[in-house]
Amino acid sequence: MILxxxxxxxxxxxxxxxxxxxxxxxNPVHSVLxxxxxxxxxxxxxxxxxxxxxxxLLVVVYVGAVAVLFLFVVMMLDIDFIRLREGFMRYxxxxxxxxxxxxxxxxxxxxxxFVAPEFGGFVSAGPxxxxxxxxxxxxxxxxxxxxxxFQAAGLVLLVAMVGAIVLTARRREGVKRQKVSDxxxxxxxxxxxxxxxxxxxxx
Amino acid sequence: xxxxxxxxIWPWLVFIWPWIKIPVLILVIIVPVLLSxxxxxxxxxxxxGWMQLRKGPNVVGPLGLLxxxxxxxxxxxxxxxxxxxANPIIFLLSPMITFVLALVAWAVIPFDEGWVLADIxxxxxxxxxxxxxxxxxxxxxxxxxxxxxxxxxxxxxxAQMVSYEVSMGFVxxxxxFLVGSLNLSDIVRAQAGGIxxxxxxxxxxxxxVVFFVSTLAETNRAPFDLPEAEAELVAxxxxxxxxxxxxxxxxGEYANMILMAGMTTILFLGGWHAPFPALEFVPGIIWFAxxxxxxxxxFLWVRATFPRYRYDQLMRLGWKVFLPLSLxxxxxxxxxxxxxxx
Numbered sequence: 001m002i003l004x005x006x007x008x009x010x011x012x013x014x015x016x017x018x019x020x021x022x023x024x025x026x027n028p029v030h031s032v033l034x035x036x037x038x039x040x041x042x043x044x045x046x047x048x049x050x051x052x053x054x055x056x057l058l059v060v061v062y063v064g065a066v067a068v069l070f071l072f073v074v075m076m077l078d079i080d081f082i083r084l085r086e087g088f089m090r091y092x093x094x095x096x097x098x099x100x101x102x103x104x105x106x107x108x109x110x111x112x113x114f115v116a117p118e119f120g121g122f123v124s125a126g127p128x129x130x131x132x133x134x135x136x137x138x139x140x141x142x143x144x145x146x147x148x149x150f151q152a153a154g155l156v157l158l159v160a161m162v163g164a165i166v167l168t169a170r171r172r173e174g175v176k177r178q179k180v181s182d183x184x185x186x187x188x189x190x191x192x193x194x195x196x197x198x199x200x201x202x203x
Numbered sequence: 204x205x206x207x208x209x210x211x212i213w214p215w216l217v218f219i220w221p222w223i224k225i226p227v228l229i230l231v232i233i234v235p236v237l238l239s240x241x242x243x244x245x246x247x248x249x250x251x252g253w254m255q256l257r258k259g260p261n262v263v264g265p266l267g268l269l270x271x272x273x274x275x276x277x278x279x280x281x282x283x284x285x286x287x288x289a290n291p292i293i294f295l296l297s298p299m300i301t302f303v304l305a306l307v308a309w310a311v312i313p314f315d316e317g318w319v320l321a322d323i324x325x326x327x328x329x330x331x332x333x334x335x336x337x338x339x340x341x342x343x344x345x346x347x348x349x350x351x352x353x354x355x356x357x358x359x360x361x362a363q364m365v366s367y368e369v370s371m372g373f374v375x376x377x378x379x380f381l382v383g384s385l386n387l388s389d390i391v392r393a394q395a396g397g398i399x400x401x402x403x404x405x406x407x408x409x410x411x412v413v414f415f416v417s418t419l420a421e422t423n424r425a426p427f428d429l430p431e432a433e434a435e436l437v438a439x440x441x442x443x444x445x446x447x448x449x450x451x452x453x454x455g456e457y458a459n460m461i462l463m464a465g466m467t468t469i470l471f472l473g474g475w476h477a478p479f480p481a482l483e484f485v486p487g488i489i490w491f492a493x494x495x496x497x498x499x500x501x502f503l504w505v506r507a508t509f510p511r512y513r514y515d516q517l518m519r520l521g522w523k524v525f526l527p528l529s530l531x532x533x534x535x536x537x538x539x540x541x542x543x544x545x
Binding site: 029033036052053056057059060063064065068069071072075076133134135178180 | 293323324325328329331332335336338339342343346354358361362365368385515516519
């Protein structure tokens with residue numbers, strides 16, 4: 001148990017510290033790298049509360065895919081660090097408001113735990129039935145009780161994907177495209193001509 | 204002497220064993236992996252030499268068998284150069300990430316029935332997660348080097364690894380449909396009873412090919428070694444690295460190759476099971492090692508045979524061929540499992 005506690009404080013501390021570093025770091029690439037570290041430590045926290053499936057999904061989806069694209073874009077940006085600093089005071093009120101809203105939500109959640117502890121039993125990271133693993137429990141819930149919400153989420157993602165493609169794809173003129181089927185369909189008879197060239201004259 | 208052992212050393216060993224058990228097991232796994240990495244480089248040079256009618260390394264030690272250690276020693280004795288424009292922390296961190304990620308994945312690999320360090324429920328997802336992190340070592344190296352060749356190599360690599368991961372994920376899903384578990388030992392147990400029960404035979408055979416080709420792309424091996432294309436990018440993302448950091452990249456890349464070969468073995472070639480029930484008396488670990496060596500031979504064979512892909516062809520193969528094919532196979536296998544009761 002002592003090991004779990006130590007691991008919790010390690011993960012929690014690194015997660016919070018790297019979260020702070022995301023907004024404090026001067027270099028945007030460093031920010032993204034700290035964001036990845038924060039994701040990673042959250043995955044560690046998930047493992048500690050027994051949600052190993054969610055932990056792995058967090059790493060696969062956020063660290064392995066989303067953050068890679070993030071890093072990809074941020075690395076290619078040509079960022080003027082001084083101009084980036086200038087906007088700080090302008091965005092401070094909005095940022096502070098979002099922070100306050102989040103703080104209020106956290107207070108409601110944590111406060112509920114103290115005011116009405118008898119409802120705490122509803123919040124559990126592990127599966128409800130003891131004989132099913134996490135993965136099975138999540139699958140059973142998603143594909144039965146929440147199937148319409150699940151499908152709706154899929155549709156939203158699909159629309160977003162189609163929108164991104166429509167916004168960025170453009171037909172360019174004069175681009176040579178490779179057609180593998182055409183290449184494979186070519187025969188020597190139609191592409192090679194054997195000629196006998198008499199000495200002293202061209203073809 | 205015997206009394207000292209039974210009276211003093213043995214009780215202490217019993218006392219501290221729970222504390223040193225995991226580190227000892229980690230060493231028992233890591234040391235053979237690193238030795239195999241050393242001899243994989245040797246066999247790569249030997250096999251490609253034979254395929255090109257050369258001899259390969261044959262000078263250091265009998266049959267050149269000490270060549271990997273000579274190379275390693277040479278790398279350690281060189282000077283570590285950090286380019287003046289580089290970001291030193293990230294520059295040194297990225298080879299460590301590559302190396303560590305190549306080793307931590309071995310924690311869930313089952314070498315034989317019950318021979319696994321961490322027999323976790325989501326083993327295959329863990330492997331998938333770790334292998335999808337490999338791109339960070341490369342991208343960070345390319346960015347921190349502050350060199351155009353390294354940066355171009357890193358960008359190519361990031362796009363390539365993300366592209367092929369998608370179809371790899373779908374291939375894994377088809378296997379999971381048949382097995383019904385994310386535990387690696389369960390995946391191997393589902394293929395017990397001979398070669399005709401392995402996933403490589405039957406409906407998943409095309410997926411095995413897709414998976415193998417995707418692992419080639421995922422480990423940046425020929426013919427998909429565009430991130431390090433020496434003809435255009437000199438050496439790609441590790442062009443600025445020397446000495447020990449370079450050695451860590453190198454070790455990480457080859458340990459990843461062995462890991463991917465192990466993943467192919469577990470998913471499709473029956474893990475530790477013998478190809479015929481009559482051969483079950485041979486220990487499972489030997490079958491596992493032999494199968495990994497078999498898949499690794501394909502890695503080397505492909506390198507000696509195929510020319511490098513052009514970048515647009517690589518993307519076309521990933522997104523327009525492998526992704527639709529594996530997606531269709533997911534639907535097909537799901538239908539078969541649903542209607543036959545799997």
